[in-house]
Amino acid sequence: MPPEETQNLLELVDVRKSYGNVEVLHGVSLALRQGEVLGLIGENGAGKSTLMKCLNGMERVSSGRILYCGREYCASKAADAVKVGIITIPQEFNLVKDLKVYENIFLGNELRGRFGLLDAAAMRSRSKELLDELGAAVDVDSLVDDLSVAARQMVEVAKALSYSAKLLIMDEPTTVLNHDEVQVLFGVIRRLKAKGTSVIFISHKLREVMEICDKLAVLRDGELVSFSGMEGLDEAELARRMVGRSPSQMFTAKRLPAADAEVALDVSHLSVDGLLKDISFSIRRGEILGFAGLVGSGRTELAETIFGVRHASSGSIRLFGKEVKLDSPRKALDAGIAYLPEDRQGTGILTGFSVASNVTLSSLKRYCHPLISKEEENKAAQGYVEAFHIKTPGTATPLCDLSGGNQQ
Numbered sequence: 001m002p003p004e005e006t007q008n009l010l011e012l013v014d015v016r017k018s019y020g021n022v023e024v025l026h027g028v029s030l031a032l033r034q035g036e037v038l039g040l041i042g043e044n045g046a047g048k049s050t051l052m053k054c055l056n057g058m059e060r061v062s063s064g065r066i067l068y069c070g071r072e073y074c075a076s077k078a079a080d081a082v083k084v085g086i087i088t089i090p091q092e093f094n095l096v097k098d099l100k101v102y103e104n105i106f107l108g109n110e111l112r113g114r115f116g117l118l119d120a121a122a123m124r125s126r127s128k129e130l131l132d133e134l135g136a137a138v139d140v141d142s143l144v145d146d147l148s149v150a151a152r153q154m155v156e157v158a159k160a161l162s163y164s165a166k167l168l169i170m171d172e173p174t175t176v177l178n179h180d181e182v183q184v185l186f187g188v189i190r191r192l193k194a195k196g197t198s199v200i201f202i203s204h205k206l207r208e209v210m211e212i213c214d215k216l217a218v219l220r221d222g223e224l225v226s227f228s229g230m231e232g233l234d235e236a237e238l239a240r241r242m243v244g245r246s247p248s249q250m251f252t253a254k255r256l257p258a259a260d261a262e263v264a265l266d267v268s269h270l271s272v273d274g275l276l277k278d279i280s281f282s283i284r285r286g287e288i289l290g291f292a293g294l295v296g297s298g299r300t301e302l303a304e305t306i307f308g309v310r311h312a313s314s315g316s317i318r319l320f321g322k323e324v325k326l327d328s329p330r331k332a333l334d335a336g337i338a339y340l341p342e343d344r345q346g347t348g349i350l351t352g353f354s355v356a357s358n359v360t361l362s363s364l365k366r367y368c369h370p371l372i373s374k375e376e377e378n379k380a381a382q383g384y385v386e387a388f389h390i391k392t393p394g395t396a397t398p399l400c401d402l403s404g405g406n407q408q
Contacts, residue, residue, distance in 0.1 A: 007070070009034045009167060009198045010055075015064035017050055019401065020393045024050050026223045027064070032167070032215075037189060037199045039213030039230075041206070043242055044405025045391045046219040048202050049091060052169050055200075056088040057081040069166070079108075085166030089156050089173050091202075091404045092345045097145035102127035104144055105159045130158040135184040148296060149176045149343055157185065168192065169200045171404070174208060176342060178294050186212050206235040218242055257286035262320065267306070270315030275301045279315070300342060307339040308332040333362055349399055349407060356381035356395040 010032040017025040025047050032038050042048050053059040055066070057075030066073045068084065075081040081088070095104045106123045113119035127140040136154035144152060153176050160168060170189075174182045189199055189212055203209055209216065216233065218226035218241045226241045261284040270279040276298050283289045291299045304310045306317065308326040316323055319335055326332045332339070341347045349358050356374075359381040360367055367377045381395040390406050399407055 007034055008032065008067075009036075009069065011065075011067040013065040013067070015051070015054065015066065016062050017047075017054060017059065018062045019397075022391070022393045023062075024222045024391060024403075025054075025061075026221075028219070028224045030217050030224060030227050032198050032200065034166075034198055035193050035196045036215060037193055037201055037213045039209040039216045040200055040202045040219065041204070041209060041216065041238060041242055042219035044408055045221075045389065045403055046242075046405065047222040047403065048219055049171060049403045049405070050222075051219070052088065052171060052200065052202065055081065055167075056086055056169060082108075082163065085164060086169070087160045087163045087165040087167070088169040089160045089171060091171040091175075093152050093156060093343075095144045095152060095155060095159075097143065099144060100140065101131075101138055101142050101144060101147070101155055102140040104155055105130065105140075105162055107159075109162060126162065127158065130161050131155075133161070134158060134188065135181070149300075150178070150181065150296075153177060154181070157188070161188070165192070165197055167198045167200070169202075171202045172204065173201075174203065174205060182208065206238045209238065210235060220244060257284050261285045261287070263318075264320060265306075266318040266321075268316045268318070270302075270305065270317065271313050272301060272305055272310055273313045275310070276305065276312075303339060303341075306332070307337060309339075338362075344404075344408060351400040351407070352398060354396050354398055355385065355390070355392050355402070358399055359384050359395075 008031045012028055012030050015025060015028045016023060028047075028051060030038075040048050040051070050059065054061045055075075057078040057080045060074065060076065068086070073084075075084075075086070078088075096107065099107065102120075102124045105127045111119045111122045111126065113122070124140050131138050131140065131154065134154050134157055136151065136158070138147065138151050138154060144155065147155065153173065157173065173185065177185065186208075189201070192199065201209065201213055210230065210233070213230060215229055216226065216238070217224060218238075220242065225244075263282050264285045264287075266282040268280050271277050279298075279302060281289070291302065293299050301310060305312055306326065308328045308331055311327055317326060318324065319337075324331075324335055326335065326337070329339070345351060350361070353361070356378050360377050364372065367373050367380070378395045384390070385392060385395060390402075392402055392406060
C-alpha cells in the first residue's frame, strides 16, 4: 500500500450521470491517492465504464464534483483529459486498422524532428521499446488490421504508455490476454505505481483484482455500494458485494445431461489450411463444451469455421445426425447456430444502429411483410431489454450510447 501521507490525486464527490430521464450513476464518492491501484468491479451495466467516461472527457457529469490534483476538474473532450495526464486504455479498441502499429501508438502524439516533420524512425524505435517492455512480439510496421485481438490489446497498452500518465484507466485490459501476458502487464502496472502513477483497474476477473489492487470500489446498478481496502477480502466476498448475495445463492447445482442424450453437434476431422488440423469432437443436447488454449491456438478460428465465416478444407459437420455444409453465416443461422464473437464492436454489433435494430439484425426477415414492421421489431427488442435487464432509455437508443456491459 502507498504511504498514508500520499496526496489524493483524484476525488469524486456525489457524482451523478443521467441519459435523458434515466440516471445511471447515483451519487458516487471515492478518492484515489498517488501511486495507488484502485480496483473497480461490478456486474455488466453497473456503471463502471460510464464513470470512467466522466473522467476521460467522453461524458460530462450531470451533477457532483470531480477534484484532480487538488483542483476542480471538468474535461469537455478526451483531449482535455490527455493534456492533464489522464490516459485510458479502453474496453473497445480505439485503433485505426489501416495504419501501422507505430503510427497508431503515436497517433495524436506524434514525434517530430527538424522543421516539424514527422520523425518516423524515432516513433518506430520508441514503439519497439514499449512493445518489448510488454513482452509483445509485434512488428511495429505491421498493419493493425493484420494483428490478432491479443496483439491489438498490447498495442493499446503501448499507446497509453507513450504518454506521461498521472492517472491510467484500464477498462478490462486482460480480457483477451493469456496468463503470461497478464503477468507482464501486472509488472508494468507495478513499475508505474512505483513511479507515482495511479491506476484504476476495471475487471470482472476477481482473482486479478485481488492480486494487483490496493483498494476496491464496487458499483451495483450505478450506486457505489462498497469502497474499502483489500484486507480480509477474498473472491467470494468480492462476488457477494457485486451481486448483493452470497455465491451459493447465485447458481443452481449443475445438472449433467443424460448419457444417452442426442448428439447435437458432431465435428469430424475438420481442417482449415494453415489454421486447423484434424479437429474432432461432439456435444450432446443440453451440454456446455468449453475450449481452452493459448492465444493463437485456433479457438476463434474453429468457432468461425463452424459458423461459416471460414471455409473448411476437409472434414464434416453434422447437426442432429444430418451432415450440413455451413459455408456462410446465413446458412449457420438458418441451421440454428448462433455465434457471439470475442471482438464485440469489430464483428458483433453495429454501434451506430439502435438497440432494436441490433437485436433483430440476424432475424430481420421475421419482421418484414415485406417492409420492416417497426412495431414488431420494437416489441421484440423490448422483450430482450427486460429479459436481460439492459439499461437503456429506450429501444431507439443507438448502441454507442450504452455502456460496454449493456452492449454485450
